[in-house]
Structures are given as structure tokens and as C-alpha cells.
Amino acid sequence: MKIKKFSKKPKNLNERLGAKPIICYPNENLENENLKLLHNARKYIEKINEVIIPPRDAKTFNVKSGNFFRIESIEGPQVGDLNLFQANNLDEKFYSGKTRALYGTHISVGDKMLSSFPYLRSLATITWDTLDWYGYDKDGASVHDVIGTRCDPYTSKLLSGDDYHYCCHSNLSRALAKEKKININDAEKIVHDVLNVFMLTGFTNDTKQYFMKSSPARPGDYLEFFAETDLLGVLSTCPGGDCGSEHSSDVAKCYPLKVTIWNVDKEYLNGVRLSNISSYNRNHGLAK
Numbered sequence: 001m002k003i004k005k006f007s008k009k010p011k012n013l014n015e016r017l018g019a020k021p022i023i024c025y026p027n028e029n030l031e032n033e034n035l036k037l038l039h040n041a042r043k044y045i046e047k048i049n050e051v052i053i054p055p056r057d058a059k060t061f062n063v064k065s066g067n068f069f070r071i072e073s074i075e076g077p078q079v080g081d082l083n084l085f086q087a088n089n090l091d092e093k094f095y096s097g098k099t100r101a102l103y104g105t106h107i108s109v110g111d112k113m114l115s116s117f118p119y120l121r122s123l124a125t126i127t128w129d130t131l132d133w134y135g136y137d138k139d140g141a142s143v144h145d146v147i148g149t150r151c152d153p154y155t156s157k158l159l160s161g162d163d164y165h166y167c168c169h170s171n172l173s174r175a176l177a178k179e180k181k182i183n184i185n186d187a188e189k190i191v192h193d194v195l196n197v198f199m200l201t202g203f204t205n206d207t208k209q210y211f212m213k214s215s216p217a218r219p220g221d222y223l224e225f226f227a228e229t230d231l232l233g234v235l236s237t238c239p240g241g242d243c244g245s246e247h248s249s250d251v252a253k254c255y256p257l258k259v260t261i262w263n264v265d266k267e268y269l270n271g272v273r274l275s276n277i278s279s280y281n282r283n284h285g286l287a288k
């Protein structure tokens with residue numbers, strides 16, 4: 001936090017302060033006709049599968065390229081921590097930091113969930129968000145953030161000294177280990193920073209610390225995605241429940257979440273451009 005000031009202010013303070021902000025990653029180039037086409041296609045989607053994630057747990061789900069999926073609130077306000085992998089290559093996974101750099105602190109309709117290096121493509125595009133009316137409130141808070149990481153037992157231990165086993169990191173690790181039949185230690189190494197679905201968060205004005213508020217999601221709310229490649233999703237129901245009080249404990253009231261998978265006839269996807277893995281030649285300046 002930049003609240004302790006040990007150094008002296010420079011004499012030329014005024015010429016150093018107040019430069020105009022420049023958007024680091026203008027993202028207009030990523031825009032295409034997809035959203036318009038997908039908004040038409042979603043009128044014809046048909047449900048083909050659903051998975052219920054019990055409270056303080058996680059489950060995996062598979063989505064084929066060209067299908068839609070939804071994360072739905074069903075019994076009460078509940079935050080979900082989402083990991084996404086390319087189904088056939090777990091090395092390609094959701095890259096929360098770069099998604100944030102391109103789209104800001106919270107994501108919604110039209111934004112793409114980018115994958116890690118050296119792939120860097122859109123794994124999925126958000127096509128509908130029943131909470132998009134929320135926007136940003138007076139505290140700068142919004143829903144579906146890519147600024148938090150995932151609650152985890154290591155930070156919990158560091159801050160409270162307790163061993164708690166149902167943080168999102170552990171839930172995601174258990175579900176992934178079961179799905180891929182791998183060791184829990186290997187699974188937790190590929191669990192990554194999440195999309196915090198339904199979580200209402202921001203940074204405080206004074207210290208810029210990460211804060212959370214009670215989620216405005218209610219049963220019937222959902223966030224909908226279009227899969228741009230075959231996906232393995234892992235979703236944890238956060239032990240923080242609606243994240244209005246605390247997490248990393250059994251204190252908060254928690255609810256299940258539902259994931260639904262939807263197919264659409266290919267004819268409705270005519271013209272939709274799926275993103276490809278990066279064509280950067282990976283030379284990194286080593287060879288001519």
C-alpha cells in the first residue's frame with residue numbers, strides 16, 4: 001500500500017504529477033461481428049447437460065467448441081470461482097491478469113476470457129449477464145471480477161494460523177484431481193486465478209485494497225459464455241457464500257450453483273469467428 005511516505009517530495013513535483021492516463025491495451029482490434037451473431041444464435045440454444053455444485057465444493061464440466069454454458073444462481077446468493085482449461089491441453093488455461101489488463105477489473109457481455117502464454121486466445125466470450133444492470137456502484141464495486149485470485153488455505157494460514165480445507169483453491173484442486181485422475185499436488189499447481197462469478201468487489205478509494213460486498217445475485221441470475229474451443233471448466237462454490245462477511249471458514253451461509261451446457265444448430269453459427277492460438281513465432285529475440 002502506498003500510504004507510508006518516507007521519501008522527500010522532489011522540487012520539480014509539479015512537472016512529474018498529473019500526466020494524462022493512456023489505456024495500456026486498447027482492445028478495439030478484438031471486436032468482431034461475433035457478439036451480434038451469438039446474440040441471435042442464443043435464441044435457439046437447447047440444454048444438453050447440467051451439473052450442480054454443492055456448497056463449499058467444486059465440480060468439473062466439459063463444453064464443446066461452439067456450445068454455450070451458463071453459471072446459474074439457484075437457491076440463494078453464492079459466489080463461484082471459475083477455472084477454465086483447453087480440454088485437451090491443460091497447459092492452456094484462463095489468464096486472469098491479461099484479461100484484466102484488456103477489459104478492466106470486472107468482465108461482462110462481449111468480453112473474452114483469454115488463455116495463458118504461449119497460446120493467448122479467447123477461450124470463451126461472455127454472451128449474457130443478467131447482472132449487467134449493476135454497472136459500477138458509488139464505491140467502484142462491480143460483479144464478476146478478475147482482480148481477486150481465489151481464496152486459498154495458504155493465505156488463510158498466513159493470516160489466521162488456521163488450516164481450512166474448503167477454500168476455492170482446495171475445492172478446485174480436489175475436483176481437478178478427480179476428473180484427470182492426477183495427484184492433488186499436481187492438480188493444485190495448475191489451478192489458476194479465477195473469474196469470480198457473481199462476486200461484488202472493488203478497490204477501496206483510500207488504500208486501493210481489495211474489498212468485497214454481499215453479492216446482488218439472486219436465484220435465476222446467470223452468466224452465459226460461448227466456448228471458442230473445447231473446454232474443461234472447474235467451478236467452486238466459495239465458502240464465503242455471497243461474500244458479504246467472510247470467506248475461508250464455515251461461517252457464511254452457502255448455496256449450490258448450477259452449470260448448464262447448451263447446444264445450438266451449427267447453421268446459427270455461420271460467420272462466427274473462433275479465435276486461434278497466438279501466431280507469434282516464439283523467437284524471443286534469440287535467433288534471426
Ligand SMILES: [Zn+2]
Nearest residue numbers: 151168238239
Ligand atoms: Zn472462494
